[in-house]
Amino acid sequence: MTQADGYLLDNQQSEAGQRFDAFANLFDPTTFRHFEAFGLGAGWRCWEVGAGGTSVVSWLAGKVGPTGQVVATDIDTSLLAAAAHAPVEVRTHDVGAEEPPGEGFDLVHARLVLVHVPDRERALRSMIKALRPGGRLLIEDADPALQPLTCPYEYGPEQQLANRLRQGFRKLLAERGADLSYGRRLPRLLREAGLHQVEAEAYFPVASPACTALETATVRQIRDRLVTAGLATDEDIDRHLANVATGSMDLATAPMISAWGRKA
Ligand SMILES: C[S@@+](CC[C@H](N)C(=O)[O-])C[C@H]1O[C@@H](n2cnc3c(N)ncnc32)[C@H](O)[C@@H]1O
Known part of the structure; x- marks a missing residue:
């Protein structure tokens, strides 16, 4: 699979790095809290799937x-190069189509990845297969259908425009095969895959x-596609970007659902 026929948001566009920085600001504290709760520490072997940045x-x-290992995989590793030194190994890898890059991992994690993978079932099976018995899986995915609005408080034309453009973005994602209510399915999927001690929670910022x-970064990255698909005009997008730039x-974001469990 290439970026062109699968993942909508190409890592090689300049906005991709800005999006990854924003994901880190928004979601790293939640992700790291889960890792800490698992007892992650020296010597652990981890597979970070669809690592992005x-x-x-x-x-x-x-x-x-130095006694541990972090295997970082992505279909596009262009923004991972800076991390490619021990204990990190960077590999180009499609989680929905290839065998796992190793086995016996203590931790496998994928954040905001599976929703974009056409063969999500296979990807999930592969991640579980790669765990050691007792190893931890943490899957974090958005559920845009649960909270579809850019501006939950739609009090003026600026907020209405923002919500209309977000609707267009969701349409583009859905046309590419993204499952926009995937997040809520995760606990059941993990349980049905045989994991134990399955739990899940959701997080989303309302203003930040x-x-x-x-x-x-997202609107700049998809503007041509929105316009080509007739979902917005260039004027809409310029107006929205100016509104957003006011910072007020x-x-x-959509809720991010974190679901975790242990392999038997
Ligand atoms: C929204 S970004 C999230 C990046 C990172 N996990 C984070 O939370 O900041 C999605 C990432 O998944 C990668 N990706 C998409 N489809 C993939 C696949 N089939 N196999 C591996 N990675 C994939 C993309 O290249 C991109 O880096």
Whole structure:
């Protein structure tokens, strides 16, 4: 699979790095809290699936130390190069189509990845297969259908426009095969896959500077597609970007559902 026929948001566009920085600001604290609760520490072997940028991988590397291992995979590793030194190994890998890059992992994690993978079932099976008995799986995925609005408080034309453009973005994602209510399915999927001690929770910011950065980078990245599909005009997009730049729009993200469990 290439970026062109699968993942909508190409890592090689300049906005991709800004989006990964925003994900790190918004979601790393939640992700790291889960890792800490698992007891992650020196010597752990981890597989970071669809790693995107370096923030999670570098944090894991610091925790597992020289006796551990962090295998960071993505279909596009262009923004991972800076982290590619021991204990981190970077590999180009399609989680929905290839065998896992190793086995016996203590931790396998994928954040905001599975929703984009056409063969999500296979990807999940592969991640579980790669765990050691007792190993931990943490899957974090958005559920945009649970909270579809950029501006949950739609009090003026600026917020209405923001919500209309978000609807267009969701349409583009759905046309590419993204499952926009995937997040809520995770606990059941993990349980049915035989994992034990399955739990899940949701998190989303309602107003934060990182949401402004994420919205700006995302809309810039997809503007041509929105316009070509007739979902927005260039004027709509310019107006929205100017509204967002004021920093006073109170922009939210979709809820991110974190679900975790242990292999028997
Ligand atoms: C929304 S980004 C999330 C990046 C990172 N996990 C984070 O939370 O910041 C999705 C990432 O998944 C990668 N991806 C998409 N489809 C994939 C696949 N089939 N196999 C592996 N990675 C994939 C993309 O290249 C991109 O880096």
